[in-house]
Amino acid sequence: MNAHGTIRVVVADDQEIVRTGLRMILDAQPGIEVVGEAADGREAVDAARRLRPDVCLLDIRMPDLDGIEATRRILAADQPPAVVVITTFDLDEYVYGALRAGAKGFLLKDAGPDLLVQAIHAASEGDALIAPRVTARLLEAFSDNRRSSPREPSEPLTAREEEVVVTVARGRTNAEIAQDLHISLSTVKTHMTSLMAKLGARNRVEIVMWAYDTGRMR
Numbered sequence: 001m002n003a004h005g006t007i008r009v010v011v012a013d014d015q016e017i018v019r020t021g022l023r024m025i026l027d028a029q030p031g032i033e034v035v036g037e038a039a040d041g042r043e044a045v046d047a048a049r050r051l052r053p054d055v056c057l058l059d060i061r062m063p064d065l066d067g068i069e070a071t072r073r074i075l076a077a078d079q080p081p082a083v084v085v086i087t088t089f090d091l092d093e094y095v096y097g098a099l100r101a102g103a104k105g106f107l108l109k110d111a112g113p114d115l116l117v118q119a120i121h122a123a124s125e126g127d128a129l130i131a132p133r134v135t136a137r138l139l140e141a142f143s144d145n146r147r148s149s150p151r152e153p154s155e156p157l158t159a160r161e162e163e164v165v166v167t168v169a170r171g172r173t174n175a176e177i178a179q180d181l182h183i184s185l186s187t188v189k190t191h192m193t194s195l196m197a198k199l200g201a202r203n204r205v206e207i208v209m210w211a212y213d214t215g216r217m218r
Contacts, residue, residue: 005031006031006032006033007031007033007054007055007120007121007124008033008035008051008052008053008054009026009033009034009035009053009054009055009056009057009120010034010035010036010037010038010044010047010048010051010053010055010056010057010081011023011026011034011036011037011038011057012037012038012039012040012041012043012044012047012056012057012058012059012062012067012070013039013058013062013086014039014040014059014061014062014063018059018109019037019039022034022057022086022116023037025113025116026057026116026117026120029117032117032120035051035053036050036053039062040062040063040064040065041058041064041067041069041070042064042070043064044056044058044062044065044070044074045065045070045073045074048074048077048080048081052079052081053081054081054082054123054124055081055082055083055084055104055120055123055124056081056082056083056084057084057086057120058070058071058083058084058085058086058098058103059085059086059087060085060086060087060098061087067085067087067098068097068098068101071083071085071098071101071102071103072101072102075101075102082104082123082124082126083098083103083104083123084103084104084105084106084107084120084123084129085098085099085103085105086106086107086108086116087106087107087108087109088108088109088110099130099203099205100202100203104122104123104126104127104128104129105122105128105129105130106130107119107129115129118173122173122174122175125175127173127174127175128173128203128204129171129173130171130208151199151200151210153199154197154198154199154200155198157195157198160181160191161191161194161195161198162216163181164177164181164191164192164195165195165207165210165216166211166216166217167180167181168192168195168204168211169207169211169212169216169217170217174188174189174192195207
């Protein structure tokens with residue numbers, strides 16, 4: 001954010017009409033400003049380096065560099081922005097790769113303005129948002145790559161960590177988990193760090209997969 005607390009965003013999509021629509025939605029929101037646009041992944045990487053936004057909103061399928069490689073390059077910089085990927089395809093094989101590369105969220109283009117704005121705010125705060133419907137479809141799409149038997153945690157989960165796992169699996173952000181469980185945001189982040197360590201998870205998606213694999217979510 002800049003000195004006035006505004007979240008600075010770069011929007012990247014190969015379709016001009018989509019970029020225009022996203023810009024209109026985001027610029028209409030208080031506290032969010034679109035500072036640049038890009039028509040492909042290479043332009044997105046250049047814009048991120050030049051403009052130093054807080055969040056980059058990237059389409060997965062773009063010419064020259066796709067969203068995965070663009071995410072990797074953007075996040076390789078010193079003090080990189082957060083990345084949220086957005087696409088038409090909820091079963092796109094690229095999605096998991098983008099999340100693996102460090103994207104902070106994943107949305108469909110039909111998600112609606114409210115979820116888009118929520119994802120931008122979450123990413124700027126170091127949180128992540130993956131729509132619940134998308135999470136379920138991701139799990140289904142990549143089920144072939146999942147372990148036949150889920151790994152045991154390195155240490156037993158506490159009762160509160162069990163609650164956090166379930167809320168994460170439902171697609172809740174850290175702020176929403178804090179509200180749901182009546183705990184502070186910093187406490188949620190502490191639980192998330194502990195969960196990732198105990199489960200050997202690198203991101204929220206892997207926590208969700210573990211929750212489904214172990215029968216905590218159906």
